[in-house]
Amino acid sequence: MTSPASPIARTLRFYEAPIGKKAVMALSGLVLVAFVLGHMLGNLQLYLPPGPDGKHALDAYAEALQHNAPLLWGARAVLTLSVLAHILSALQLAQLKIAARPIPYVRHTPIASTYASRTMYWSGPIVLAFLIYHLLHFTTGQAHPNFQPLQVRANVINGFSVWYVSLFYIAAMAMLSTHLYHGVWSMFQSLGLAHPAYTPKLKLGAKAFAVLIAAGNISMPLAVLTGLVK
Amino acid sequence: MRLTLNIWRQKSPVDKGRMVPYTLDNVSEHMSFLEMLDVLNEQLITKGEEPIAFDHDCREGICGSCGFVINGVAHGPRRGTTVCQLHMRSFNDNDELFLEPWRAAAFPVLKDLIVNRSSFDRIIGAGGYISAPTGSAPDGNAILVPKPESDMAMSAAGCIGCGACVAACPNASAALFTSAKIAHLGLLPQGQPERHSRALHMVAQAHEEGFGNCTNIGECEAVCPKGIQLENIARMNRDFLTGAVLYRDPQAEAGAG
Ligand code: HEM
Ligand code: FES
Numbered sequence: 001m002t003s004p005a006s007p008i009a010r011t012l013r014f015y016e017a018p019i020g021k022k023a024v025m026a027l028s029g030l031v032l033v034a035f036v037l038g039h040m041l042g043n044l045q046l047y048l049p050p051g052p053d054g055k056h057a058l059d060a061y062a063e064a065l066q067h068n069a070p071l072l073w074g075a076r077a078v079l080t081l082s083v084l085a086h087i088l089s090a091l092q093l094a095q096l097k098i099a100a101r102p103i104p105y106v107r108h109t110p111i112a113s114t115y116a117s118r119t120m121y122w123s124g125p126i127v128l129a130f131l132i133y134h135l136l137h138f139t140t141g142q143a144h145p146n147f148q149p150l151q152v153r154a155n156v157i158n159g160f161s162v163w164y165v166s167l168f169y170i171a172a173m174a175m176l177s178t179h180l181y182h183g184v185w186s187m188f189q190s191l192g193l194a195h196p197a198y199t200p201k202l203k204l205g206a207k208a209f210a211v212l213i214a215a216g217n218i219s220m221p222l223a224v225l226t227g228l229v230k
Numbered sequence: 231m232r233l234t235l236n237i238w239r240q241k242s243p244v245d246k247g248r249m250v251p252y253t254l255d256n257v258s259e260h261m262s263f264l265e266m267l268d269v270l271n272e273q274l275i276t277k278g279e280e281p282i283a284f285d286h287d288c289r290e291g292i293c294g295s296c297g298f299v300i301n302g303v304a305h306g307p308r309r310g311t312t313v314c315q316l317h318m319r320s321f322n323d324n325d326e327l328f329l330e331p332w333r334a335a336a337f338p339v340l341k342d343l344i345v346n347r348s349s350f351d352r353i354i355g356a357g358g359y360i361s362a363p364t365g366s367a368p369d370g371n372a373i374l375v376p377k378p379e380s381d382m383a384m385s386a387a388g389c390i391g392c393g394a395c396v397a398a399c400p401n402a403s404a405a406l407f408t409s410a411k412i413a414h415l416g417l418l419p420q421g422q423p424e425r426h427s428r429a430l431h432m433v434a435q436a437h438e439e440g441f442g443n444c445t446n447i448g449e450c451e452a453v454c455p456k457g458i459q460l461e462n463i464a465r466m467n468r469d470f471l472t473g474a475v476l477y478r479d480p481q482a483e484a485g486a487g
Binding site for chain 2: 010013014017018019020021022023093096097099100101102103104105106107108109110111112113114117118120182185186188189190191192193194195196199
């Protein structure tokens with residue numbers, strides 16, 4: 001008699017296969033994509049005028065988040081787990097990729113793939129480096145010249161007034177956008193969702209999403225640098 | 231026309247191998263690429279040198295034996311064409327070409343441009359079949375197959391197993407090949423009983439063989455001489471993921487022999 005597969009054995013067997021790892025990457029990517037969108041929409045409140053109490057919308061929003069501990073820590077936990085799962089599967093798949101072609105081509109000419117799709121293993125780690133800096137800059141403040149807790153609007157404006165910091169943010173957002181340009185569609189394919197009627201529209205939608213994320217996020221350092229937001 | 235050919239020469243699986251330059255004059259535009267190599271080989275034999283080894287059989291683009299990388303593109307510059315069906319009119323006088331074998335850990339080079347593709351056979355052995363009763367032939371049309379499924383299965387069955395998809399993939403992944411076989415059988419009623427176990431086993435075997443993992447970039451589809459589509463890979467992922475989630479161990483308590 002055989003014993004039924006335990007949940008752990010089942011999960012391990014699932015994750016052992018590259019397609020299982022890719023599914024983990026796609027699902028964790030989906031969480032991060034949702035976060036990236038929500039994060040951008042929240043931050044775009046930088047452009048809203050102050051409320052009747054004179055409080056800036058962005059600061060009020062930050063305060064509301066800070067005072068909602070279950071939401072804040074719940075979101076942080078899910079995001080941390082997603083980032084770790086995403087990175088772990090990326091590292092393991094990268095290992096597989098390197099081992100699968102020990103001898104490189106003298107000539108290798110891509111004929112169909114996008115630049116974004118070929119550079120996922122570069123754009124990802126660059127986004128990670130940015131993420132670490134970004135947390136030290138605006139969340140914990142160690143990398144900020146003049147950090148004041150909960151004064152988000154002031155922190156953003158002071159932070160982005162340093163031109164090379166803004167430049168780094170802009171470059172990092174271009175990288176994130178490149179990652180999403182391929183990733184947001186790839187996610188569906190990895191999970192087995194493709195259909196000739198929908199896939200072309202999905203690809204187009206993914207590209208539009210990547211461009212919108214870049215545009216929205218890049219607008220903020222630009223607005224500070226050009227003095228539109230003071 | 232006159233060509234400069236840089237060709238990968240490797241005496242044996244253990245030889246290190248290197249690119250060796252050759253020049254060939256009077257190449258006719260009507261020759262196929264393999265005929266051009268035949269002419270070069272005759273010259274090498276006359277000079278007492280070892281001819282260049284390359285795989286070929288049908289020379290009609292249907293057997294999947296031939297294939298190498300020309301200037302960084304598997305099967306060369308013409309889409310939907312194997313090297314045996316590629317003609318020299320696709321090239322120009324004084325072109326310099328680089329010919330390399332498929333590069334993948336799972337495709338070790340045997341000699342020059344020939345690689346060992348037994349790993350593909352083992353992937354097929356792991357589940358690329360259906361179990362059918364032997365005995366008299368079943369009635370034609372006894373099992374109904376919807377037209378769209380029949381079309382998709384036929385397209386997937388077009389795969390000749392040449393290995394160009396692996397060669398073109400930056401991850402040296404066998405996803406397009408494996409998925410073509412999984413889709414071909416899994417789309418048809420006769421392939422249903424093993425649909426999920428087939429996906430689980432063939433995918434596991436491809437991993438075992440040392441192929442990389444798909445990143446959905448689409449180079450495989452572009453070089454495939456038979457136009458096998460990326461959609462098959464999504465189908466494979468779907469069959470694999472549902473198979474893995476729904477997996478049950480055999481329970482032989484009732485009905486055991
Ligand atoms: C906000 C951050 C990020 C988001 C929104 C994101 C999103 C995504 C998505 C949606 C995918 C597609 C998954 C799939 O094809 O199934 C993906 C793939 C990938 N990501 Fe990320 N990612 C992020 C950060 C990172 C980081 C920090 C790394 C590296 C440490 C990374 C490395 C990769 C790699 C290597 C792939 C695989 C590419 C492929 O297989 O085609 N990503 N990402
Ligand atoms: S020799 Fe048969 S496909 Fe080219």
